Amino acid sequence: MTPDWLGFYRYSTRLTMTTTDNKLGLGALCALVVGSIIGAGVFSLPQNMAAVASPLAVMIGWTITGTGMIFLALTFQRLCLDKPEINTGVFGYAKAGFGDLVGFFSCWGYWLSAVLANVSYLVIIFSTLGLFFDTPQHEVFGQGNTLVSALLASGFVWMIHFLLLRGVQTAAIINAVTTIAKLIPLFVFIVVAAVAFKLSTFTLDFSVVTAMPEADLMTQVKETMLITVWVFIGIEGAVVVSSRARNRKDVGRATIFGLLITLFIYVMVSLLSMGVITTTELAQMQNPSAAQVLKHILGPVGLWIVGLGLIVSVSGAYLSWTLLANESPYIGAREKMFPSLFGKTNSKGTPKNILLISNAVVQFVLIWVTIEGGTYESLLNVASEMILVPYLFVALYALKTGRQDGNIKMMLFGGMASVYGFWLLYAAGLHHLLLTSLLYFPGLAFYIMAKREYGEPWFAGNNRWIILGLMALAMTAAVVILF
Template sequence: MTATHAPARTWPMPVLASMVIGSMVGAGVFSLPSSFAGSAGVAGAAIAWAVAGGGMLMLALVFQRLAVRRPDLDSGIVAYARAGFGSYVGFFSAFGYWASACIANVTYWVLLSSTLGAVVPGLGEGDTGWAFLFGTVGLWLFHLVIARGVSQAALLNAITTVAKIVPLVLFLAIVAVGGFSWDVFLENLRGDTTVLGPVAEQVRATMLVTVFVFLGVEGASVYSRYARRREDVGRATVVGFLSVLALFVAVTMLGYGVMPREELAGLRQPSVAGVLEAVVGPWGSWFIGIGLGISVLGAYLAWCLLAAEVLFEAATQEDAPRFLTRMNRHGVPIAALTATSVATQAFLIVTHFSASAFDFSLELTSALALLPYLLTAGFGLKEALGPRRWSGAVAIASIAVVYTAYLVYAAGMKYLLLALLVYAPASLLYVWARRERGLRVFTPWEAALCVGSVTGAVVAVVALATGTITL
């Protein structure tokens, strides 16, 4: 079966929304209390969520508007960068997003291993040899499941989305009613500024965490080629985003009312389990562990689908090697799925040797996603400034551009260099794809961009070799 096989446009809005929610509600939400407390007090966390929520809402609205205004562009985040800034930039964006999804998949196995490590000591905190073996077996089992069909996998994702929301809602209800203390919450208001720095620095320090948990907001747009109605793509994006934002803020802020910030920051991941255990006893940790297992496996499924779809679309647009368009008899882009599984395995090996497997994979995932988001926002602004200009669309897209540019700054030099190190192989694949089709490889400015990215990757290698930056 070839890439010309047209998928049935049968997914209704609820299924598309479940892809957004299922992609966003994964490992990250269960780590929020400790991840935020380690960098910010209540005030810093509240401002960070206001900035991140507002900025990402503008980006979600950009996705919504582009889905309606440019129905000719399927697979959203991949097609938008290409349409706005050319083939090379489009593939660069697609590759970065794909690599981000692969590393996000690693965080799921690390966090699941850490959760099970509470009762199976050999798994440690997701950083032992047994944890590596567990993740390896798991990722290839999921590969086999997804290879049997995208529609079946999407249905399974919808089911797990419902199943994993229930434990989080119960967590919020139990903590709000039986464990939240206003006195503790107010004591955590500003945080220790001598340790955490001023509130502005606390906000900056949490930005990569917010990017990580918001990854997946574009889920419906990536699967736009399956949508029953085009307008459902935009609706699913906004509905999914607002639902998840409310959940993330509640999980984060309630934790500050249960224990002092220092204790909250020191909790073992998943820290939601530690918060609930402090309120109801040991069974709370078990309860959250079961919920996390369902959540992580559902999110992993959604991200495998997203990653394979992105790579497949890049190949059908003639920007990635032709072999990646191959599909199996179930209509699954099997070559792209296999490449995704192999890359996830490679990143699992790398994170095994990092100082903190979960934190490293979380932050690198976020850093790699920044370019695709920035380019989407830029294309949204370009479209808004077109012939059918609307001031509201210009304002929304402008805020999205400013927000995503701020995220690049917040990521810091270390993760920008590491991101370039991952991006560098993209140019080789792009050259391969263009030459096998007899197409021009680079325009002058694309060649300059290629040189710049490779130079950044070389700097990253030198920095790693000299110990200037570490994993």
């Protein structure tokens, strides 16, 4: 059952109702899919892609990602239809298929990924302001990691914190406005870049990355994977309002149509940029690089079009993902996988304790970004790695239950999504996997606290082998990082 504090979703869907029967039509569902996926990542795609891959590798990477994400979306949609009794979000499928410890880690990974995504939003907002106000002689905002950026970002964090403590009705209105704000500059970008596109520029380094001349084509494709996963985070939002669909079949159609629209936008933004500015120049740009590309074509007005659109869009995305970041631990507490304090709400229905903990973690990471000089790209990688596990377990559960129930569609969708999930783990590489295990390990303390609170065993059965395996990986990761 959807928690009361997510009434923001119920309210926002009413803004897109197509009839008076309080049901969503195909067009409204498509809009919700697109709005839930597109965030800050698209505005940095030109630089992110050019830094690690050639135009040929980018095309191959998008083909793999598009196919994999379509099967993952179909998996979510099929589970929503065939397993309506599982209504606890992404981690509910992991728990149903592989036990409560795996469900807990899926929940933990989703939460931490969302929190890190919020930090990246703050970094990109102030990096964008740096494009407007910084000069070669005087850096104020830099790449969003200066002291001024950190102080202003901290103020923004706690302003949103107190806003949400008062309820989420205002969040719905802001979310509707920012969904429109993010699409306008993107369509302007695509049209203008298509006109300015030059085939000679696009094919100049068609299969070679100047900054990584030793990287073969497969290495380049692998390097694009975490970036493409990052920009599709939120795909699970497509099934959130499936119960409100006028026709249940429209959920699947809208998921595919919305994904294709989003994929079109992503492919156009990344590839058209490579035909406007060489990949070598794109790789060296400050993010949001889409603003820099449009400035190259239109002059300062291009910078303002993308920059202002991004700031409004990402501010709204931060608000939405603050709510989503708290959803998993809140429901996890109700499922007795997190300590009960995570499920406490105030008089407005807002989960006050997990909201405080989430924002405290955001504040800590902001301090780390300032001290260590972390960037949007470094946060992107970690957040993408953390979300891989929850997505993979959704696919594996669909494959498992499809085999048990003799459901061919479920088995096909889950199987293909699982192949894509394992490919992502391979593409991420051993170093990233070790780092992920190090970030999953601290969550174990909260699981143990919850089990002790409810008088249930935590080191029994398959749990002990999962815990010992995670400990071994985390220790290995610590040794690798230290030495």
